[in-house]
Amino acid sequence: MQVCADSGDTENCPIRSVLANVTGKWRMLIILALEDGPLRFGEVKRAIGDVTQRVLSENLRGLQRDGYLSRSVEPGPPVAVSYALTPLGQELLEALKPLVFWSHRRMGSVKAAREAFEQQPAE
Amino acid sequence: MQVCADSGDTENCPIRSVLANVTGKWRMLIILALEDGPLRFGEVKRAIGDVTQRVLSENLRGLQRDGYLSRSVEPGPPVAVSYALTPLGQELLEALKPLVFWSHRRMGSVKAAREAFEQQPAE
DNA sequence: TCACTTGGTTTGCTCTAGGATACCAGGGAT
DNA sequence: ATCCCTGGTATCCTAGAGCAAACCAAGTGA
Numbered sequence: 001m002q003v004c005a006d007s008g009d010t011e012n013c014p015i016r017s018v019l020a021n022v023t024g025k026w027r028m029l030i031i032l033a034l035e036d037g038p039l040r041f042g043e044v045k046r047a048i049g050d051v052t053q054r055v056l057s058e059n060l061r062g063l064q065r066d067g068y069l070s071r072s073v074e075p076g077p078p079v080a081v082s083y084a085l086t087p088l089g090q091e092l093l094e095a096l097k098p099l100v101f102w103s104h105r106r107m108g109s110v111k112a113a114r115e116a117f118e119q120q121p122a123e
Numbered sequence: 124m125q126v127c128a129d130s131g132d133t134e135n136c137p138i139r140s141v142l143a144n145v146t147g148k149w150r151m152l153i154i155l156a157l158e159d160g161p162l163r164f165g166e167v168k169r170a171i172g173d174v175t176q177r178v179l180s181e182n183l184r185g186l187q188r189d190g191y192l193s194r195s196v197e198p199g200p201p202v203a204v205s206y207a208l209t210p211l212g213q214e215l216l217e218a219l220k221p222l223v224f225w226s227h228r229r230m231g232s233v234k235a236a237r238e239a240f241e242q243q244p245a246e
Numbered sequence: 247t248c249a250c251t252t253g254g255t256t257t258g259c260t261c262t263a264g265g266a267t268a269c270c271a272g273g274g275a276t
Numbered sequence: 277a278t279c280c281c282t283g284g285t286a287t288c289c290t291a292g293a294g295c296a297a298a299c300c301a302a303g304t305g306a
Contacts (some may be wrong), residue, residue, distance in 0.1 A: 010255060040252085040253090041252075041253055042252065042253075045253095052255085053254065054255075054256085055255075056254095057255080073253095078253090079254095080253090081252080081253060081254085082253075101268060
């Protein structure tokens, strides 16, 4: 495969320089939330549920910075700010899907492994 | 798609309960390093490059806990401990590949977006 | 004038992943 | 006796992600 994981070439390792910014507790959730079209700030917040405004706006800015989503302000009476996936963000979403589907199918196996491991730290 | 990202149902959200443990700075790298067969502790460390023993053994334990890899000790004169992907771990690797390939192809776009964003915080 | 909405920012805290360094145990080799 | 090899563990510390709660600004409506 030869993807990296070798030599401390952090700068040119796609995992370290790209994927590291997709991890974190919220970013994947935000990208998935935007799958079906643009959402406003409050809608994203409601979709995810338990994220604070500060953390959400931080993460949105981070995703915008990496080019995954765009931010547009429509200055109606109550200022409306909406976020949408860019083409790059949609590509990322597609690349992400196999992983998301897999985790959905295998969640049970992982939880079982977890419990099994907890019970026998013997040996 | 309907994968979660809605309602604070953390427990049954595959992203939060499964994928959150694959993130972190080292775990993907470890899984990729083990793609071509079992490796011993020192070999994993050398493959990744700049990880401390403490952090590496923590992460290996975490991946073992979730059932992605197995640990086997062969008590030769210098004790040899080797790690290998389990079938579950290999499935995870397959699900991970599209994302890894994508990040490899698009690393340039992401870096460009990053630079463009830094230069115009105007407006 | 005051309260309410949306979409934030600011301050200050906590919690945990990760980092540096040292030590340990079993068995060589010298 | 002493030092090296393996694969760790023990301690202590730092930095950054995330949290809570307050504040802010523009506009609306009563």
